[in-house]
Amino acid sequence: MSAIPSGPRPKHLTIGRIGMYCFILTCALFFLMPLYVMIITSLKDMDEIRAANILNLPKELSFYSWPKAWSQACTGFVCEGLKPGFFNSIKITVPSVIVSVGLSAINGYALAFWRFKGAYFFFGLCMFGAFIPYQVMVYPLLKIEDALGIYSTLPGIILVHTIFGMPILTLIFRNFYTSLPIDLFKAARIDGGNFIKIFLYVIIPMSAPITIVAVILQVTGIWNDFLLGLVFAGRDNQPMTVQLNNIVQVDYGVAEYNVDMSATILTSLVPLFVYFISGRWFVRGIAAGAIKG
């Protein structure tokens, strides 16, 4: 028996496949170009930015725009950079994520296992809320918060994020819990578990995967929010996105594009970090949020 292979070599690279790779690489370059421009612009000084091609690598690296964007760039009369915005965003995001994910998990659990008459009517109403444009609700909600005395405060913006995160989070928790075997729940009932006990000892320990998905969805969503932060957070709690926009859109003085780009990168670091470390979880979050129940 001859060990020499006979017949034509299997073709792995046909013309079609080469064309395909060329196309997909071109697409990849298009998608990467803004990120590339952002990074190299932040590493140039203004003279070079004015003189050279936006796509050229910097001739010499200049890092001065980074600390400037972080702690000195001006928004109006205040020149503290993005730093306060970063901490405000953390102060807003962390409690908002905890409250909205916790509350939605309980909602999903109640809807999946403890249905009562009318529960699904209100769930439908809540889901409907996911599609109402914010602009319809912003002003009346502002009035409600004003009446409650929490407009323009940290609790105010946390409440708003909890409200607007609720429909989609409740949906994904409910979908996850209805996919669990019902016998588990029945067994726990027979053992005398009540609403709270079953949630604490049976459901929560099984909720890790969906909770990760929900947290990723909320962290990126709340961090990236602009409109709600602008209206509800108040002057002292403005999130990073709002400050970023204020820094870049200053309509006096000389525009410093390198500082602008450093600020832009700094603002997207948190969601990008979440995206790159969470990978397929992020994708699962998108799929879970998109597929309706």
Place this chain on the structure above:
Amino acid sequence: MPLFRNIASMIALLPMIVISLTVFVGCIIYSFVYSLTNSKLVPVMNYVGFDQYERLFKQRKWDVAVENIFIYGFVFTIGCLVIGFLLAVLIDQKIRGESLFRTIFLYPYAMSFVVTGLVWKWVLNPTFGLENSMHMWGFGWFELDWLVNRDLAIYAVCIAAVWQGAGFVMVLMLAGLRGIDEDIWKSLSIEGVAKWKSYLFVILPMLRPMVVTAIVLIAAGVVKVYDLILALTSGGPGYATTTPAMYVMENFFSRANLGQAFAASIIMFISVVCILAPWAFYEFYLRNKYAAN
């Protein structure tokens, strides 16, 4: 007693019920009621019928906003679907570096609209941006002055939006493609159907529910577009890229013309309902009806 058995569940769902009723339903009613008044700086109960709507439809600025939202909605939706589907198909070809490409195509989706807007504002900068690059490379005829061109500025918004959103469609479509039964591919290849034909005429129709979901989600998002345009063009040049959402926010917060803002926001709400109603009817009513039979 089912009523008592579920009392804990009712208490647990109380926040959701209260929020659904006061925020989602209550705010719409509030906005509608006050859209029938001539409120200016503060909401006052001074009934003027549908005057605000009449005045709204006479505004040149509102016409521009509506026209823009149609252009943007059309180009953005088609762009995302075509590019997203194409990328999903390419990635489905068992290419090398699949996960790398997926990461590249999806990362913009993790970023804030504000960041997207600001980056593209810099890339498309008429003095230092890509136009300048092309000139430096000797393509003197190349023009990319979209951001300062009244007629083209809205297409710059579309490019930035497609850049951000195409990855989302790709993920949805890829999930759909991966769910296609191997046997279908086998029989298609036995029949000798060309690959592109299989995708276009067999697989794509099979993905219809996913395509419809993607379209509805994108379209519902289109109506809300605000931060992206604020960051990219601030609605300019002039008010060439203004949108209904911007019109509403302007009348609420800088023009102190509440009645107009309420009327415009109600129109936004109605258009979202028009997009959603047929889909919801199909998804939840017809489907259940057929499932029951």
